[in-house]
Amino acid sequence: MRRSDICIAEIAECFRGESDILCNPIGISPIIGGRLAKATFAPDVVMTDAVSVLATNTLPIGDQDAPRVIESYAPYRTIFDILWSGRRHVMMGATQIDQYGNQNIAAIGGFQKPKAQLLGLRGAPGNLINHRTSYWVPNHTKRSFVSKVDVVSGPGYDRMGEIGEPGNRYHDLHRVVSNLGVFDFDTPDRRMRLRSIHPGVEVAEVVENTDFEIVIPDNLELSRVPSEAELEIIKIIDPTELRYSEVQDA
């Protein structure tokens, strides 16, 4: 079992129980995982073709010519409508993430004159404050799981706690999936918790690669391994194995 496929099954798990929302994962593994969820246990979510329609059928990633069974029109303006309505669960990447889930995809070294310009705020400020959001970090190190992010693109639980009611009422930071494990914020003080660890990973590896104190539960579960049926479906979604370039095996 390759690590990437475990990650993808756990990304899919982020969307378990969802229906009648736009499942909107961004990036290679998130798209594969989101489409796996829709292809299996979450068929009632809607997903885009990554261009401008909602497609009922499962599309191979990056295949512009795959036949689409179109449910509805979804140009960017409609995506913002859906975003603001709250009927959306997005999975974004995070170049940096801290213990309360503050995410940075904007810049390293501060915004004014960054050492490294990253993607920018993109839709993160609006996503986080309007609907459920999960994150995907393919390279879990102390440089990605940091004690303090350089810029806050997507606000975490501490920041949103300061905003308070009613501004924070739709904030719902769901999970973080990394190449080492799955994390959530189901702790009394909303600090990040190791929810499950991928088979083959040691807890010490997670701790060593995290620049903040992470909550480790007493009876830690192992991340789920995809079934053979799921692996077949993953191969359909990602026939050219883009996923393996994103995640290193142990």
Next chain:
Amino acid sequence: MRRSDICIAEIAECFRGESDILCNPIGISPIIGGRLAKATFAPDVVMTDAVSVLATNTLPIGDQDAPRVIESYAPYRTIFDILWSGRRHVMMGATQIDQYGNQNIAAIGGFQKPKAQLLGLRGAPGNLINHRTSYWVPNHTKRSFVSKVDVVSGPGYDRMGEIGEPGNRYHDLHRVVSNLGVFDFDTPDRRMRLRSIHPGVEVAEVVENTDFEIVIPDNLELSRVPSEAELEIIKIIDPTELRYSEVQDA
């Protein structure tokens, strides 16, 4: 020459000099007059087919099957966009209008429990505060040209003067055309002025049928009589003579 045709030529005159705006007259004579303007001296305005498109060609009023040369899509949402952008000149009716141009199409006898419910505010509040507006009153009497309107749907110059800058900066009450004459507000105190009188109408008739003191200029002009070419075009726009049912001859 029938009075109605004079009215229609003067309605058309309201749009002289306009280009690259939505000429949006509402009601029988206004639509005929607006289409006459576009068919002749104001070809660069755009007009709707009264349903959902902007049509380049001149359409007979009420003819759902007339071929349309469609310039652009204009569902109601787009009409509001255009309205708020200011690139529109509307001509509305007025059940009551006062000396500062306050218009009532909402109710007689106050809003709370009206003696007579009229159309309502409709788009008048937004129209008046966003772009040029003219009015059409087919029956000029003391009950329509009143000293005080029962409800203000479209605000006149006194009301907008109270709002002041910057709220009033797009307010532009252009003209009022009635079955007796043409009126504007080109006076120092923005009271209504008789701009021209229709051929065959006496000034006394206007004064007697107006419940406020109207400004009469020293050298009063006669309203324009449509040319024969215009009359031909009016017949094309209104082949079933709907216009004659709206305006009585003297």
Next chain:
Amino acid sequence: MATIEITLEVIYSWDHRKEKRVSVVNKILTEEEVVAQIEDGMTIGVGGWGSRRKPMSLIMAIIRAGIQDLTVVSYGGPEIGLLSATGQLKKAIYGFVSLDSIPLEPHFRVARQTGKIEATEFDEGAFYLGLMAAAHRVPFYPTRAGLGSDMLEMNPELKLVESPYPDKSGKHEKLVAIPAFDIDVSLVHMNRADQGGNGQFLGPDLFFDDLFAMAAKKTYMSCEKIVATENLLDEGSVHTLRIPRIFVNGVVEAPRGAHFTECPPDYGRDEEFQKLYAATAKDSDLWESFRSRYLETDSHQEYLRMVDSRKEEK
């Protein structure tokens, strides 16, 4: 390894745990099942515009069910007139109330003049903003419309908001804050839909039906015809697929479901029937016979039979 047929059709409905197909979302309901979700005192958003593409079969079902104390939010047409005539309407919130070919809804006129209903009247564009604010879950959107007119006097609950930014002369413009409508259930009528509730308009204008669907806690969609998802593009371009099923809680197949309002290209307005309806506002005997003949029917189908039999009788 589990045996699954790897086809586009199959793979989107496979549960790896139970190793079986998951049923595809099916939200088909009857009018009665929709109306069972509506309670006395609720606020109902109604799509369409005037006497155009109104979800009349659902309105008739509300009348049959006798739900009381309703508030209707709409670019108003016969739904407001009918529900005020039957005494089920407590309050109307509207941009206008019209039958188009009859400029003022006659039963609405009566209701207003007798003080039978409460009324909150907005400028037409301001109404759009109240709907959009609800769809976007912000408490208000600002507009200039209403300043100087009696809209603010008529609705003393409306507040102004000052722009935090100065204009070029240093002034902070005051605008009217149009509050987000608080809608419990929206009802819209589409030309086509699939069983999941993806809606399609084939006529000239969507009106604001997508915003009604987004603005409400629950939305029910009636349609002329339910088609398979893969057939949605048979009759209109992708731009006509404007209400995604995520905003729809149930879908009702109701052929001629907008009668007597228009639903082009499927059918035009039944002007003759509309005139008949309009005439009942001024004559209680006419209303009583209209009510007993058309509103006491026990289904949309029977209503249509009564409508059609009238034509045959002539």
Next chain:
Amino acid sequence: MATIEITLEVIYSWDHRKEKRVSVVNKILTEEEVVAQIEDGMTIGVGGWGSRRKPMSLIMAIIRAGIQDLTVVSYGGPEIGLLSATGQLKKAIYGFVSLDSIPLEPHFRVARQTGKIEATEFDEGAFYLGLMAAAHRVPFYPTRAGLGSDMLEMNPELKLVESPYPDKSGKHEKLVAIPAFDIDVSLVHMNRADQGGNGQFLGPDLFFDDLFAMAAKKTYMSCEKIVATENLLDEGSVHTLRIPRIFVNGVVEAPRGAHFTECPPDYGRDEEFQKLYAATAKDSDLWESFRSRYLETDSHQEYLRMVDSRKEEK
């Protein structure tokens, strides 16, 4: 009586005073004529999205004309990268700056990391509201987006606005007031247009080009092909006619005018050329040869010849 041929074609262009036909609106311009309307220091709105349907032939004309101190407002793509590389860009106001297949615009990256340009960065949805506010001529639209993130720290000029309405717990929600963008000239690229400037998109998404057109004091539209008004529906449904000419001051026929960005269905992105362009951000020699070969051309046509000759050379 005046002799006029009473045909649909004729009667909309007849002047009763002069008794002659009035010319039908014709706004066709060249790239140079458009650029002559743009002055140093202006704020330019640019339609499209990332590396999709950008009005590149107009951007190239701005580069040729050497207009300085520009502010660009856009869902940014190569227009921001190019104008910062040529030193003509003073400030960028954006929701993002991307080449899509290359997630971060590489020249923009350099400009930011060297502090060469000022930057005002918005949440993508907040950007939409700033554009819509400008189109609707209101000073701001409110949104929740930005609260809790560093968007407010990054843009200290942004203010909050408090809702005048209490929520159910009695609290008045504070929102970010996104100010209307102040755009002098907008540039958009359409698939088709008529000579009056009615624009048509035939690809998957209009993006926000209608709002750019409305939001600016003047708007210029380039297009792949100018067609007769009566042919506008030949290739797309009425829903694709989304920019009426009242918002367009001039229209330029520019086949392949969006190169190297995509303009489907007319053509896709020239990924190879985009890679070539992207590589120039890290190598001043490469940039110099790119600049002299492609940006010092004297017309869009010559630019295309240079692009095509490169392919032939290979």
